[in-house]
Amino acid sequence: MTEPESGAMPSLSATGWALLGMLSYETELSGYDIRKWIDWSMRYYYGSPAFSQIYSELKKLEKMGLLTSRADGAGTRNRRLYRITPRGMDAVTRWARESPVEPPTLKHPAILRVTLGHLSDPASLKQMLQEHIAYIDRMQRDAAKEARWAAADPSWAYAKIALDWADRYYASERELTMQLMKDLDEAEANFPKVGEGGKIPWPDPSYWYEIERKADAEDA
Template sequence: MSDAASTDKPILAATSWALLGMLTYNQELTGYDLRKWIDWSLRYFYGSPAYSQIYSDLKKLERLGLVTSRVEAGSGARSRRLYKITDAGNEAATAWVNEAPVEPPTLKHNALLRVTFGHLTNPSQLRELLQEHVDYAEKMHRQAAKDAKWSKVEPAWAYAHLALQWAERYYANERELALKMIKELDEAEAVFHAAKLDDQTAPWPAQDSWHEVERQADADE
Protein backbone atom coordinates (compact mmCIF):
# COMPACT_ATOMS: atom_id res chain seq x y z
CA MET A 1 0.00 0.00 0.00
CA SER A 2 1.39 3.45 -0.92
CA ASP A 3 1.82 6.28 1.55
CA ALA A 4 -0.92 8.20 -0.26
CA ALA A 5 -3.47 5.56 0.71
CA SER A 6 -3.12 6.51 4.36
CA THR A 7 -4.35 10.08 3.91
CA ASP A 8 -6.66 11.96 1.58
CA LYS A 9 -4.57 15.11 1.81
CA PRO A 10 -0.83 14.46 1.53
CA ILE A 11 1.45 16.95 3.24
CA LEU A 12 3.90 18.25 0.66
CA ALA A 13 6.44 21.04 0.41
CA ALA A 14 5.68 23.94 -1.91
CA THR A 15 8.09 22.68 -4.60
CA SER A 16 6.33 19.30 -4.68
CA TRP A 17 2.97 20.99 -5.18
CA ALA A 18 4.46 23.08 -7.99
CA LEU A 19 5.83 19.98 -9.74
CA LEU A 20 2.55 18.15 -9.31
CA GLY A 21 0.67 21.14 -10.67
CA MET A 22 2.83 21.23 -13.79
CA LEU A 23 2.14 17.56 -14.38
CA THR A 24 -1.64 18.16 -14.31
CA TYR A 25 -1.41 19.17 -17.97
CA ASN A 26 -1.24 15.37 -18.42
CA GLN A 27 2.00 15.21 -20.33
CA GLU A 28 4.87 12.92 -19.52
CA LEU A 29 7.81 15.10 -18.51
CA THR A 30 11.37 14.56 -17.40
CA GLY A 31 12.95 16.35 -14.47
CA TYR A 32 14.83 18.41 -17.04
CA ASP A 33 11.55 19.39 -18.74
CA LEU A 34 10.09 20.47 -15.41
CA ARG A 35 13.14 22.59 -14.58
CA LYS A 36 12.95 24.29 -17.98
CA TRP A 37 9.27 25.03 -17.42
CA ILE A 38 10.04 26.47 -13.98
CA ASP A 39 12.73 28.71 -15.50
CA TRP A 40 10.20 29.85 -18.09
CA SER A 41 7.45 30.71 -15.62
CA LEU A 42 7.54 30.01 -11.88
CA ARG A 43 11.00 31.48 -11.24
CA TYR A 44 9.58 34.98 -11.59
CA PHE A 45 7.51 34.64 -8.44
CA TYR A 46 8.37 31.37 -6.71
CA GLY A 47 12.06 30.69 -7.19
CA SER A 48 13.89 28.02 -9.14
CA PRO A 49 14.83 24.82 -7.27
CA ALA A 50 17.99 22.89 -8.04
CA TYR A 51 17.81 19.71 -10.12
CA SER A 52 18.65 17.69 -7.01
CA GLN A 53 15.57 19.02 -5.22
CA ILE A 54 13.35 18.43 -8.24
CA TYR A 55 14.41 14.79 -8.55
CA SER A 56 14.15 14.27 -4.80
CA ASP A 57 10.60 15.64 -4.78
CA LEU A 58 9.63 13.57 -7.83
CA LYS A 59 10.78 10.42 -6.03
CA LYS A 60 8.66 11.38 -3.03
CA LEU A 61 5.63 12.02 -5.24
CA GLU A 62 6.10 8.61 -6.84
CA ARG A 63 6.47 6.98 -3.43
CA LEU A 64 3.17 8.59 -2.41
CA GLY A 65 1.45 7.24 -5.52
CA LEU A 66 0.82 10.73 -6.93
CA VAL A 67 2.99 10.21 -10.02
CA THR A 68 4.34 7.24 -11.92
CA SER A 69 7.52 7.02 -13.96
CA ARG A 70 8.99 4.92 -16.71
CA VAL A 71 12.38 4.75 -18.37
CA GLU A 72 12.39 5.43 -22.08
CA ALA A 73 15.36 3.99 -23.94
CA GLY A 74 17.09 6.40 -26.27
CA SER A 75 19.71 6.06 -28.94
CA GLY A 76 22.76 4.13 -27.83
CA ALA A 77 23.11 3.93 -24.07
CA ARG A 78 21.07 7.06 -23.44
CA SER A 79 17.74 6.85 -21.65
CA ARG A 80 15.44 9.18 -19.76
CA ARG A 81 12.89 8.84 -16.99
CA LEU A 82 9.45 10.24 -17.74
CA TYR A 83 6.96 11.21 -15.01
CA LYS A 84 3.19 11.18 -15.36
CA ILE A 85 0.56 12.24 -12.85
CA THR A 86 -1.88 9.62 -11.49
CA ASP A 87 -5.58 10.04 -10.81
CA ALA A 88 -4.71 10.37 -7.12
CA GLY A 89 -2.19 13.05 -8.02
CA ASN A 90 -4.77 15.00 -10.01
CA GLU A 91 -7.22 14.78 -7.12
CA ALA A 92 -4.59 15.92 -4.61
CA ALA A 93 -3.48 18.86 -6.77
CA THR A 94 -7.08 19.93 -7.37
CA ALA A 95 -7.84 19.78 -3.64
CA TRP A 96 -4.68 21.76 -2.87
CA VAL A 97 -5.53 24.53 -5.33
CA ASN A 98 -9.12 24.79 -4.12
CA GLU A 99 -8.87 24.11 -0.39
CA ALA A 100 -5.37 24.69 1.01
CA PRO A 101 -4.87 28.02 2.83
CA VAL A 102 -2.79 30.52 0.89
CA GLU A 103 0.20 31.61 2.95
CA PRO A 104 1.24 35.27 2.75
CA PRO A 105 4.26 35.81 0.47
CA THR A 106 7.65 36.02 2.17
CA LEU A 107 9.79 38.92 1.03
CA LYS A 108 13.56 38.58 1.43
CA HIS A 109 14.92 41.72 -0.20
CA ASN A 110 18.69 41.83 0.19
CA ALA A 111 19.05 45.30 -1.30
CA LEU A 112 16.54 46.75 1.18
CA LEU A 113 18.29 44.97 4.04
CA ARG A 114 21.56 46.71 3.08
CA VAL A 115 19.81 50.08 2.89
CA THR A 116 18.29 49.51 6.35
CA PHE A 117 21.82 49.32 7.74
CA GLY A 118 23.09 52.13 5.55
CA HIS A 119 24.75 53.76 8.54
CA LEU A 120 27.52 51.15 8.14
CA THR A 121 28.39 52.30 4.62
CA ASN A 122 28.04 55.44 2.51
CA PRO A 123 25.58 56.86 -0.04
CA SER A 124 27.91 56.14 -2.94
CA GLN A 125 28.11 52.45 -2.04
CA LEU A 126 24.35 52.26 -1.53
CA ARG A 127 23.73 54.00 -4.85
CA GLU A 128 25.92 51.45 -6.63
CA LEU A 129 24.13 48.58 -4.89
CA LEU A 130 20.71 49.94 -5.82
CA GLN A 131 21.79 50.50 -9.42
CA GLU A 132 22.75 46.83 -9.61
CA HIS A 133 19.25 46.02 -8.36
CA VAL A 134 17.75 48.31 -11.02
CA ASP A 135 19.72 46.41 -13.68
CA TYR A 136 18.53 43.08 -12.27
CA ALA A 137 14.88 44.21 -12.19
CA GLU A 138 15.15 45.50 -15.74
CA LYS A 139 16.56 42.18 -16.95
CA MET A 140 13.82 40.21 -15.21
CA HIS A 141 11.18 42.59 -16.58
CA ARG A 142 12.38 42.05 -20.15
CA GLN A 143 12.45 38.27 -19.73
CA ALA A 144 9.02 38.16 -18.08
CA ALA A 145 7.57 40.37 -20.83
CA LYS A 146 8.96 38.03 -23.49
CA ASP A 147 7.64 34.91 -21.77
CA ALA A 148 4.25 36.55 -21.11
CA LYS A 149 3.99 37.40 -24.80
CA TRP A 150 4.74 33.89 -25.99
CA SER A 151 2.59 32.20 -23.36
CA LYS A 152 -0.42 33.42 -25.33
CA VAL A 153 0.22 30.95 -28.16
CA GLU A 154 -1.35 28.04 -26.23
CA PRO A 155 -4.93 28.33 -24.91
CA ALA A 156 -4.08 25.81 -22.17
CA TRP A 157 -1.64 28.37 -20.76
CA ALA A 158 -4.27 31.11 -20.33
CA TYR A 159 -3.93 31.17 -16.53
CA ALA A 160 -0.15 30.85 -16.64
CA HIS A 161 -0.23 33.85 -18.99
CA LEU A 162 -1.96 35.90 -16.29
CA ALA A 163 0.77 34.99 -13.77
CA LEU A 164 3.49 35.98 -16.25
CA GLN A 165 1.77 39.30 -16.94
CA TRP A 166 1.77 39.90 -13.18
CA ALA A 167 5.52 39.14 -13.08
CA GLU A 168 6.12 41.59 -15.93
CA ARG A 169 4.35 44.37 -14.00
CA TYR A 170 6.01 43.41 -10.72
CA TYR A 171 9.56 43.79 -12.02
CA ALA A 172 8.67 47.05 -13.77
CA ASN A 173 7.48 48.39 -10.40
CA GLU A 174 10.54 46.97 -8.64
CA ARG A 175 12.77 48.88 -11.04
CA GLU A 176 10.88 52.14 -10.51
CA LEU A 177 10.95 51.78 -6.72
CA ALA A 178 14.71 51.26 -6.75
CA LEU A 179 15.22 54.29 -9.00
CA LYS A 180 13.09 56.38 -6.62
CA MET A 181 15.12 55.20 -3.64
CA ILE A 182 18.36 56.20 -5.38
CA LYS A 183 16.98 59.74 -5.64
CA GLU A 184 16.00 59.69 -1.97
CA LEU A 185 19.43 58.64 -0.69
CA ASP A 186 20.70 62.22 -0.51
CA GLU A 187 17.81 63.27 1.72
CA ALA A 188 18.39 60.30 4.05
CA GLU A 189 22.10 61.11 4.25
CA ALA A 190 21.36 64.74 5.11
CA VAL A 191 19.05 63.72 7.97
CA PHE A 192 21.57 61.19 9.25
CA HIS A 193 24.51 63.57 8.93
CA ALA A 194 22.71 66.27 10.92
CA ALA A 195 22.44 63.89 13.87
CA LYS A 196 26.05 62.67 13.86
CA LEU A 197 28.15 62.93 16.99
CA ASP A 198 31.89 63.46 17.25
CA ASP A 199 32.55 59.79 16.57
CA GLN A 200 30.64 60.13 13.27
CA THR A 201 27.84 57.84 14.42
CA ALA A 202 24.26 59.02 14.72
CA PRO A 203 22.92 58.39 18.24
CA TRP A 204 20.63 55.37 18.45
CA PRO A 205 17.33 56.25 20.19
CA ALA A 206 16.94 55.06 23.75
CA GLN A 207 14.54 52.20 24.42
CA ASP A 208 12.09 54.56 26.12
CA SER A 209 12.01 56.54 22.90
CA TRP A 210 11.11 53.43 20.93
CA HIS A 211 8.13 52.80 23.18
CA GLU A 212 6.99 56.41 22.88
CA VAL A 213 7.10 56.27 19.10
CA GLU A 214 5.20 52.98 19.21
CA ARG A 215 2.56 54.55 21.45
CA GLN A 216 2.10 57.51 19.13
CA ALA A 217 1.93 55.23 16.08
CA ASP A 218 -0.77 53.08 17.71
CA ALA A 219 -2.74 56.22 18.59
CA ASP A 220 -2.54 57.34 14.97
CA GLU A 221 -4.47 54.33 13.66
Protein backbone atom coordinates in the same frame (compact mmCIF):
# COMPACT_ATOMS: atom_id res chain seq x y z
CA MET B 1 7.57 9.20 4.51
CA THR B 2 4.23 7.89 5.65
CA GLU B 3 1.36 7.93 3.22
CA PRO B 4 -1.57 10.21 4.09
CA GLU B 5 -4.83 8.72 5.24
CA SER B 6 -7.43 8.22 2.56
CA GLY B 7 -9.18 11.53 1.88
CA ALA B 8 -6.63 13.57 3.83
CA MET B 9 -4.69 16.33 2.14
CA PRO B 10 -1.02 15.27 1.75
CA SER B 11 1.52 17.33 3.66
CA LEU B 12 3.80 18.66 0.92
CA SER B 13 6.27 21.49 0.54
CA ALA B 14 5.41 24.41 -1.72
CA THR B 15 7.81 22.97 -4.28
CA GLY B 16 6.06 19.61 -4.09
CA TRP B 17 2.69 21.18 -4.87
CA ALA B 18 4.22 23.18 -7.71
CA LEU B 19 5.71 20.03 -9.25
CA LEU B 20 2.38 18.21 -8.98
CA GLY B 21 0.72 21.17 -10.64
CA MET B 22 3.18 21.08 -13.52
CA LEU B 23 2.45 17.40 -14.01
CA SER B 24 -1.33 17.90 -13.91
CA TYR B 25 -1.35 18.19 -17.69
CA GLU B 26 -1.58 15.00 -19.75
CA THR B 27 2.06 15.08 -20.88
CA GLU B 28 4.83 13.11 -19.18
CA LEU B 29 7.78 15.26 -18.12
CA SER B 30 11.36 14.57 -17.13
CA GLY B 31 13.11 16.39 -14.31
CA TYR B 32 14.94 18.41 -16.96
CA ASP B 33 11.63 19.33 -18.65
CA ILE B 34 10.27 20.53 -15.32
CA ARG B 35 13.34 22.64 -14.60
CA LYS B 36 13.04 24.26 -18.05
CA TRP B 37 9.39 25.03 -17.40
CA ILE B 38 10.32 26.65 -14.11
CA ASP B 39 12.90 28.79 -15.92
CA TRP B 40 10.27 29.79 -18.46
CA SER B 41 7.67 30.76 -15.90
CA MET B 42 7.86 30.23 -12.13
CA ARG B 43 11.25 31.82 -11.52
CA TYR B 44 9.76 35.25 -12.18
CA TYR B 45 7.47 35.06 -9.17
CA TYR B 46 8.25 31.96 -7.09
CA GLY B 47 11.94 31.16 -7.31
CA SER B 48 13.83 28.39 -9.05
CA PRO B 49 14.71 25.21 -7.11
CA ALA B 50 17.92 23.39 -7.95
CA PHE B 51 17.90 20.15 -9.92
CA SER B 52 18.75 18.25 -6.74
CA GLN B 53 15.67 19.62 -4.96
CA ILE B 54 13.43 18.87 -7.94
CA TYR B 55 14.56 15.24 -8.13
CA SER B 56 14.31 14.83 -4.38
CA GLU B 57 10.73 16.10 -4.39
CA LEU B 58 9.81 13.91 -7.37
CA LYS B 59 11.03 10.83 -5.51
CA LYS B 60 8.97 11.78 -2.45
CA LEU B 61 5.87 12.33 -4.55
CA GLU B 62 6.31 8.99 -6.26
CA LYS B 63 6.81 7.23 -2.93
CA MET B 64 3.55 8.76 -1.73
CA GLY B 65 1.74 7.40 -4.78
CA LEU B 66 1.06 10.84 -6.24
CA LEU B 67 3.29 10.23 -9.26
CA THR B 68 4.55 7.31 -11.29
CA SER B 69 7.71 7.21 -13.35
CA ARG B 70 9.27 5.10 -16.06
CA ALA B 71 12.68 4.91 -17.69
CA ASP B 72 12.72 6.16 -21.25
CA GLY B 73 15.61 4.87 -23.33
CA ALA B 74 14.69 6.78 -26.46
CA GLY B 75 17.06 9.42 -27.73
CA THR B 76 20.73 9.87 -26.98
CA ARG B 77 20.47 9.18 -23.27
CA ASN B 78 18.24 7.52 -20.75
CA ARG B 79 15.86 9.67 -18.78
CA ARG B 80 13.02 9.16 -16.33
CA LEU B 81 9.58 10.45 -17.22
CA TYR B 82 7.01 11.32 -14.56
CA ARG B 83 3.22 11.20 -14.77
CA ILE B 84 0.66 12.23 -12.19
CA THR B 85 -1.60 9.53 -10.75
CA PRO B 86 -5.37 9.92 -10.22
CA ARG B 87 -4.62 10.25 -6.52
CA GLY B 88 -2.07 12.98 -7.24
CA MET B 89 -4.51 14.79 -9.53
CA ASP B 90 -7.19 14.70 -6.85
CA ALA B 91 -4.75 16.02 -4.23
CA VAL B 92 -3.38 18.91 -6.30
CA THR B 93 -6.87 19.87 -7.51
CA ARG B 94 -8.13 20.05 -3.94
CA TRP B 95 -5.03 21.99 -2.91
CA ALA B 96 -5.52 24.53 -5.73
CA ARG B 97 -9.21 24.99 -4.91
CA GLU B 98 -9.41 24.61 -1.14
CA SER B 99 -6.10 25.32 0.61
CA PRO B 100 -5.70 28.81 2.06
CA VAL B 101 -3.16 30.96 0.24
CA GLU B 102 -0.25 31.75 2.53
CA PRO B 103 0.86 35.40 2.72
CA PRO B 104 3.82 36.07 0.41
CA THR B 105 7.20 36.20 2.11
CA LEU B 106 9.32 39.09 0.91
CA LYS B 107 13.09 38.79 1.34
CA HIS B 108 14.62 41.80 -0.37
CA PRO B 109 18.43 41.92 0.00
CA ALA B 110 18.68 45.38 -1.55
CA ILE B 111 16.21 46.87 0.94
CA LEU B 112 18.04 45.15 3.79
CA ARG B 113 21.24 46.92 2.69
CA VAL B 114 19.37 50.22 2.61
CA THR B 115 17.97 49.57 6.11
CA LEU B 116 21.58 49.19 7.27
CA GLY B 117 22.67 52.17 5.21
CA HIS B 118 24.47 53.72 8.18
CA LEU B 119 27.17 51.08 7.61
CA SER B 120 27.65 52.19 4.03
CA ASP B 121 27.53 55.50 2.17
CA PRO B 122 25.13 57.01 -0.39
CA ALA B 123 27.44 56.42 -3.35
CA SER B 124 27.87 52.73 -2.54
CA LEU B 125 24.16 52.28 -1.90
CA LYS B 126 23.27 53.92 -5.20
CA GLN B 127 25.74 51.71 -7.04
CA MET B 128 24.17 48.66 -5.40
CA LEU B 129 20.72 49.87 -6.47
CA GLN B 130 21.92 50.49 -10.02
CA GLU B 131 23.02 46.85 -10.16
CA HIS B 132 19.61 45.86 -8.78
CA ILE B 133 17.93 47.85 -11.55
CA ALA B 134 20.02 46.02 -14.14
CA TYR B 135 18.77 42.73 -12.68
CA ILE B 136 15.18 44.01 -12.71
CA ASP B 137 15.49 45.05 -16.34
CA ARG B 138 16.75 41.58 -17.32
CA MET B 139 13.92 39.86 -15.48
CA GLN B 140 11.27 42.15 -16.95
CA ARG B 141 12.63 41.74 -20.45
CA ASP B 142 12.70 37.95 -20.12
CA ALA B 143 9.24 37.77 -18.53
CA ALA B 144 7.78 39.93 -21.32
CA LYS B 145 9.37 37.69 -23.95
CA GLU B 146 8.04 34.51 -22.34
CA ALA B 147 4.59 36.11 -22.02
CA ARG B 148 4.53 36.90 -25.73
CA TRP B 149 5.51 33.36 -26.68
CA ALA B 150 3.07 31.83 -24.19
CA ALA B 151 0.35 33.09 -26.54
CA ALA B 152 1.47 30.46 -29.07
CA ASP B 153 -0.72 27.76 -27.51
CA PRO B 154 -4.14 28.14 -25.85
CA SER B 155 -3.22 25.63 -23.14
CA TRP B 156 -0.70 28.17 -21.81
CA ALA B 157 -3.36 30.84 -21.27
CA TYR B 158 -3.10 30.83 -17.48
CA ALA B 159 0.69 30.74 -17.59
CA LYS B 160 0.56 33.79 -19.86
CA ILE B 161 -1.53 35.69 -17.32
CA ALA B 162 1.10 34.98 -14.64
CA LEU B 163 3.90 36.06 -16.96
CA ASP B 164 2.07 39.27 -17.86
CA TRP B 165 1.76 39.93 -14.12
CA ALA B 166 5.51 39.34 -13.71
CA ASP B 167 6.21 41.83 -16.49
CA ARG B 168 4.14 44.48 -14.68
CA TYR B 169 5.65 43.54 -11.31
CA TYR B 170 9.22 44.18 -12.45
CA ALA B 171 8.16 47.45 -14.07
CA SER B 172 6.77 48.51 -10.68
CA GLU B 173 9.92 47.29 -8.90
CA ARG B 174 12.03 49.45 -11.20
CA GLU B 175 9.91 52.52 -10.43
CA LEU B 176 10.16 51.87 -6.68
CA THR B 177 13.93 51.46 -6.88
CA MET B 178 14.36 54.70 -8.81
CA GLN B 179 12.37 56.50 -6.10
CA LEU B 180 14.49 54.78 -3.46
CA MET B 181 17.64 56.24 -4.99
CA LYS B 182 16.12 59.72 -4.72
CA ASP B 183 15.13 59.06 -1.10
CA LEU B 184 18.74 58.25 -0.20
CA ASP B 185 19.74 61.89 -0.56
CA GLU B 186 17.12 62.98 1.95
CA ALA B 187 18.09 60.19 4.33
CA GLU B 188 21.74 61.22 4.19
CA ALA B 189 20.85 64.85 4.88
CA ASN B 190 18.72 63.92 7.92
CA PHE B 191 20.86 61.18 9.43
CA PRO B 192 22.69 62.25 12.61
CA LYS B 193 26.42 62.62 12.35
CA VAL B 194 28.56 59.81 13.67
CA GLY B 195 29.77 60.56 17.17
CA GLU B 196 33.17 60.31 18.78
CA GLY B 197 35.02 57.06 18.30
CA GLY B 198 32.92 56.26 15.24
CA LYS B 199 29.85 55.45 17.34
CA ILE B 200 26.63 55.35 15.37
CA PRO B 201 23.76 57.28 17.01
CA TRP B 202 20.75 55.16 17.88
CA PRO B 203 17.83 55.80 20.27
CA ASP B 204 17.67 53.91 23.54
CA PRO B 205 15.22 50.95 23.45
CA SER B 206 12.95 52.75 25.91
CA TYR B 207 12.42 55.37 23.21
CA TRP B 208 11.45 52.68 20.68
CA TYR B 209 8.68 51.48 22.98
CA GLU B 210 7.51 55.03 23.66
CA ILE B 211 7.12 55.61 19.92
CA GLU B 212 5.33 52.28 19.59
CA ARG B 213 2.84 53.26 22.32
CA LYS B 214 2.19 56.58 20.61
CA ALA B 215 1.61 54.85 17.26
CA ASP B 216 -0.79 52.36 18.84
CA ALA B 217 -2.66 55.17 20.62
CA GLU B 218 -3.03 57.02 17.32
CA ASP B 219 -4.54 53.93 15.68
CA ALA B 220 -6.94 53.54 18.58
